[in-house]
Amino acid sequence: MAQLLLVSNEVANGTPAERSLPVLALLPHEIIGAAADTQALTESARVDLVVLDGRADLAGARMMSRLFQSSGSTVPLLLVLMESGLAAVAADWGLSDVVLDTAGPAEFEARIRMLVTAAANDGLISSGGIVIDDAAYSVMLDGVPLDLTYTEFELLKYLVQHPGRVFSREHLLADVWGYDYYGGTRTVDVHVRRLRAKLGTEHESLIGTVRNVGYRFSPDGSGRR
Numbered sequence: 001m002a003q004l005l006l007v008s009n010e011v012a013n014g015t016p017a018e019r020s021l022p023v024l025a026l027l028p029h030e031i032i033g034a035a036a037d038t039q040a041l042t043e044s045a046r047v048d049l050v051v052l053d054g055r056a057d058l059a060g061a062r063m064m065s066r067l068f069q070s071s072g073s074t075v076p077l078l079l080v081l082m083e084s085g086l087a088a089v090a091a092d093w094g095l096s097d098v099v100l101d102t103a104g105p106a107e108f109e110a111r112i113r114m115l116v117t118a119a120a121n122d123g124l125i126s127s128g129g130i131v132i133d134d135a136a137y138s139v140m141l142d143g144v145p146l147d148l149t150y151t152e153f154e155l156l157k158y159l160v161q162h163p164g165r166v167f168s169r170e171h172l173l174a175d176v177w178g179y180d181y182y183g184g185t186r187t188v189d190v191h192v193r194r195l196r197a198k199l200g201t202e203h204e205s206l207i208g209t210v211r212n213v214g215y216r217f218s219p220d221g222s223g224r225r
Contacts, residue, residue: 002030002049002112002116005031006024006033006053007033007050009053009056009057011035016033018031021051024051024108026105036061040064041073044073049077049078050078052065052079052095061079062088065093065094065095066092079097083100083102086100097111097115128160128203129203132157137153146199148198151177151191152191155188158172159217166214172188172215173188195207205221
């Protein structure tokens with residue numbers, strides 16, 4: 001069950017959130033309401049998703065969406081609007097998704113579920129027991145944190161993002177170290193060796209060596225040394 005904030009002028013006029021948008025009352029979520037003003041920003045800090053009611057006031061919904069965007073809020077925004085309003089919606093509104101007010105409970109639930117799940121996983125890269133939080137610059141291996149240097153982190157992230165793909169040392173130097181790096185390919189070997197040591201003997205085979213080619217990340221640990 002998720003916590004939803006319905007931002008609507010009807011709520012400001014005293015209408016309960018469930019009555020303002022009745023379809024929400026049919027869903028298994030906790031719903032609170034807020035008027036379309038700065039108070040909604042405060043309320044959004046404790047919910048999983050914000051539902052913007054743009055049916056009667058699309059311009060007001062646009063103002064609120066941009067307010068959320070400028071505040072740096074990361075809470076997903078779902079705009080509810082009439083079909084006539086679709087032509088006005090643009091990417092710079094900062095919306096996560098839109099849904100027509102004629103949609104049924106199943107469609108609302110599917111969109112809410114996908115947005116909440118995506119937000120929960122935002123910034124996380126997971127494969128082979130490794131979970132990388134890009135925003136926090138942290139790595140967990142089977143629930144245990146790894147102490148990596150900046151370059152070790154970037155190298156591991158790059159490999160984990162492309163499971164099974166083989167990268168030459170030159171390719172890794174260009175994409176991880178950057179084209180302005182003047183060192184030789186030997187530095188890639190050194191960092192791979194350090195990463196394997198930190199992964200431990202049980203997991204070192206996650207980073208495999210392809211002879212005469214380069215390295216690849218094998219989520220099943222089948223990489224060859």
